[in-house]
Amino acid sequence: MNSILEIERFASRQHGLGNVPLSAVTLAIGAGELVTLSGPSGCGKTLLLRAIADLDPSIGTAMLDGKHRDQYSGPEWRRRVGFVATESAWWTARVGDHFPTPPAGDDLSALGLSAVVLTQDVSGLSTGERQRLALLRSLGNRPRIILLDEPTASLDHESTLCLEALVRAYITSTRCGVLWVCHDLTQRQRIADRAFQVDDGALRQVDKTEPKWVLSH
Amino acid sequence: MGVVPLSYVDLVLAATLVLLLAGISFALSLGITRDLLIGALRATVQLLLVGLVLKVLFAHASVLWISVMALGMVAVATREVYARQQRPLAGSWGIGVSAGPLFVSSFSLTVLALLIIIGPDPWYLPQYAIPLLGMLLGNAMTAVALGMDRLTTSAVQQRDQIDARLALGHPWQQAMSGLQQDSVRVALVPIINAMAAAGVVSLPGMMTGQILSGTPPMEAVKYQILIMFLIAAATGIAALLAISGAARRLFDERQRLRLDRLQPAP
Numbered sequence: 001m002n003s004i005l006e007i008e009r010f011a012s013r014q015h016g017l018g019n020v021p022l023s024a025v026t027l028a029i030g031a032g033e034l035v036t037l038s039g040p041s042g043c044g045k046t047l048l049l050r051a052i053a054d055l056d057p058s059i060g061t062a063m064l065d066g067k068h069r070d071q072y073s074g075p076e077w078r079r080r081v082g083f084v085a086t087e088s089a090w091w092t093a094r095v096g097d098h099f100p101t102p103p104a105g106d107d108l109s110a111l112g113l114s115a116v117v118l119t120q121d122v123s124g125l126s127t128g129e130r131q132r133l134a135l136l137r138s139l140g141n142r143p144r145i146i147l148l149d150e151p152t153a154s155l156d157h158e159s160t161l162c163l164e165a166l167v168r169a170y171i172t173s174t175r176c177g178v179l180w181v182c183h184d185l186t187q188r189q190r191i192a193d194r195a196f197q198v199d200d201g202a203l204r205q206v207d208k209t210e211p212k213w214v215l216s217h
Numbered sequence: 218m219g220v221v222p223l224s225y226v227d228l229v230l231a232a233t234l235v236l237l238l239a240g241i242s243f244a245l246s247l248g249i250t251r252d253l254l255i256g257a258l259r260a261t262v263q264l265l266l267v268g269l270v271l272k273v274l275f276a277h278a279s280v281l282w283i284s285v286m287a288l289g290m291v292a293v294a295t296r297e298v299y300a301r302q303q304r305p306l307a308g309s310w311g312i313g314v315s316a317g318p319l320f321v322s323s324f325s326l327t328v329l330a331l332l333i334i335i336g337p338d339p340w341y342l343p344q345y346a347i348p349l350l351g352m353l354l355g356n357a358m359t360a361v362a363l364g365m366d367r368l369t370t371s372a373v374q375q376r377d378q379i380d381a382r383l384a385l386g387h388p389w390q391q392a393m394s395g396l397q398q399d400s401v402r403v404a405l406v407p408i409i410n411a412m413a414a415a416g417v418v419s420l421p422g423m424m425t426g427q428i429l430s431g432t433p434p435m436e437a438v439k440y441q442i443l444i445m446f447l448i449a450a451a452t453g454i455a456a457l458l459a460i461s462g463a464a465r466r467l468f469d470e471r472q473r474l475r476l477d478r479l480q481p482a483p
Contacts, residue, residue, distance in 0.1 A: 053384055054471055054473065055380055055383060055384060055473055055474075056473065057469070057471075057473065073471075073472070074383075074470075074471035074472035074473060075383075075386045075387065075388050075472060076386070077471075078383060078384055078385070078386045079385070079386030082384070082385075083384040084384075085377075085380070085381065085384070087377070088381065089377035089378045089380065089381035090378065090381070091375075091378040091381065091382060091395070134381075137385065138384070138385065141385060141386055
């Protein structure tokens with residue numbers, strides 16, 4: 001299997017809230033693969049994602065398409081390794097201003113949105129709508145890897161399924177890889193090609209149907 | 218016509234007015250009595266000391282001593298800029314990023330004004346050089362303090378927005394563009410207001426002083442206009458340099474936002 005993203009003995013240098021920070025992570029994500037990451041709150045999942053996206057300093061090696069991270073500039077790396085935060089942030093009032101090229105109408109309607117939304121103010125949207133738009137905003141870069149931090153946390157069941165379907169369709173058409181932080185075991189069963197869990201500061205691959213893990217919320 | 222000399226009795230008379238104000242503020246328990254008295258005392262001591270220093274300096278107009286005094290002024294201005302920020306950049310960067318621009322802008326414009334525009338003989342004549350530098354430095358100091366404080370506090374407040382833009386692959390300049398412009402604007406508002414109000418709302422201090430000491434009004438006005446323009450240029454240069462330097466320092470070589478480079482929040 002040819003990996004798109006490979007990280008080795010990798011960790012964020014930012015200090016999290018957890019007692020045992022996630023450290024020395026070794027993980028490879030292949031073309032067209034959706035990998036989920038689960039674990040209790042504060043175990044360092046978000047920090048790991050931020051470090052992979054090169055938003056925080058990190059230690060260890062990270063490679064994309066066989067090339068070391070140093071061979072990309074920071075912005076080049078982040079365009080290819082798209083990070084979508086749990087809570088989306090917007091820097092101007094109008095939704096459309098955040099998209100260099102407007103997203104395709106099909107993609108909008110796949111997420112239950114209409115093109116009108118682009119002319120609206122961000123403040124008028126629900127958290128769920130913002131979250132879906134933040135995903136589209138990131139997909140506009142055609143990333144090779146998408147890092148999703150609980151992307152469906154504020155969505156209802158129907159929208160959750162729509163978003164899962166859109167990500168899957170994007171994977172199929174671009175053969176990109178996805179690392180998805182997910183809190184919901186049934187969602188993990190639905191979407192995961194491989195599933196990982198954080199145990200005592202280390203990643204452990206689990207059977208995606210394994211029910212041992214207890215929801216922390 | 219020379220200036221009417223003031224006796225120390227005159228000053229004591231003025232001081233009783235301040236004491237009166239202090240008494241009233243104490244009676245009304247405004248909680249500023251102490252600060253008011255300390256402020257008045259500090260101003261008196263500092264001004265008397267600087268009077269002595271200037272007296273000596275004017276008697277021995279040497280480039281060396283003028284430079285020492287000037288560098289001392291820059292050091293105090295830098296400290297003041299640092300103290301007025303809630304979360305300044307930590308370490309030597311926090312000092313250098315204000316000291317450098319203050320030094321470059323106020324020194325270069327003072328020398329320019331002395332050599333090319335005013336032309337006293339010798340060009341470093343302390344009666345011209347020191348007040349000129351003081352006015353440029355004082356205004357540049359306020360501008361840099363305001364601009365830097367705005368830059369760092371809004372970077373902290375808007376870290377999520379900045380991170381979102383960085384995550385989309387925007388270069389740091391783009392992720393910070395709104396903030397940087399905003400900070401420069403904030404820095405330049407006082408001088409723009411001062412120019413707009415000059416002569417109508419307020420008679421600028423330097424012009425007032427010159428008129429009191431017998432300078433014909435039109436001469437005083439010309440000097441005031443010159444000083445205003447020099448101040449505008451000095452604050453503009455200092456603010457642009459300091460804010461772009463500080464903004465650059467908020468990002469590392471991978472263009473990551475590094476708020477850990479600011480002093481920790483109190």
